[in-house]
Amino acid sequence: MNKHRHDMVAIGEVGLPYYLRRKLKVSMSQYEQYIELLETFIQKTVTWEKPIVLHAVQEDAPNVCDLLENYSFKNAHFHWFKGEEKTMTRMKENGYYISVTPEVVYDEEIQLLVQRYPLEQMMIETDGPWPFEGPFWGTMTHPNMMLESIKAISKIKKLSEEVSVRLWKNTRLFSIINGLL
Template sequence: MYKLIDSHSHIDEIENTDSVIAEARKNHIRAVIAVGTSFTSNQRIMALAEKYPRYIYPALGLFPWNIADDNFQDNMIYIRENIHRAIGMGEIGLDYSKGVKERASKEIQKSVLRELLEIAKANNKPALIHSRYSWKDCFNITHELNHTKAVFHWYTGPLSILDKIIESGYYISASPSAEYHEEHRAAIKAAPLERLILETDSPVTYHRGTEFRYESRPADVVRTLNAVSEIKNIDKETVAEITFENTCKLFSL
């Protein structure tokens, strides 16, 4: 049977971790990379990683929305002090959707991203990058800082920027929206399998019209696998094997 890793889950936001992990194990998920977004979530993730060693692997991050939090500076300090205990830095990035820009301007978001990437680079940690409507700036900043390890998570941007991402040695990750989201499907189709990893971004709710709607769990990385296999017309076993190896390599698992 396949071995899978969910490379991006907000598992701290899901209740009943025991049963969620039992379900993931039943579906051959060998590990979950838990991404932090705030001071509170980073601490929760570190606690979960301690509770489920060699299953939940922590990444520490700061979602652009949370730059406006009162404890933003506490989080920056927490990340600096604890990054050596994590396997990566994320979720970090830029978000140019209106609501987020109103909380933190593009310029502020960019300066925070630079600071975080410098920390990641200094500690040799891969970055998990959120790049909604900001694909070009996210790529440019990561590339300019010469941080060599990054995954552009749930990539839905232009294929011209995807080419640069791939040329520079970075990865993209596929989410369960690969079942229906046209831009995401186009990116998955264009990216070589050697630069793809799988994720859920759980507990994101995925829906397509009235056909389905569900709140995702790490076990849903199986849906991502199936969709990627269909898009790339490569058998599931090969997709599982290569993406598993890619994830282990990127995160030194």
């Protein structure tokens, strides 16, 4: 990373092993090593003034917020975020972006998250390839799925075409602020 830092536009996707911890037994000392490694990435984002794209869901998200806040770092994007209301409030106040996937079309938890999170701090993604359920069951992940995500977000937010414009602007703004475009 040090050698190629001038070629990099962001650091990510980095984070904590929530799903790995659920499947395997990860000891507290192993988890602390993950936190130390993530802190190293965050230190580099601060030093290099690069954005960070994070994998931090459920009970891992507050730990990541702690790290970001310790460095007063704001240019964070929580990829495919899932978490508690208290954590969402904290993330909103810090100006962190989240992204949602086509799950928003059929998953009530994600629909509630979209209802509560500001559209101005939201992006969409497919995170493909991923075996989505609902109307996407058995379908290869494709960017066209984002159109369905936009429709679902529009319905949840009770807004029309302004949702797609806002999501595009958010992605572009995050990219411009962070020198990606």
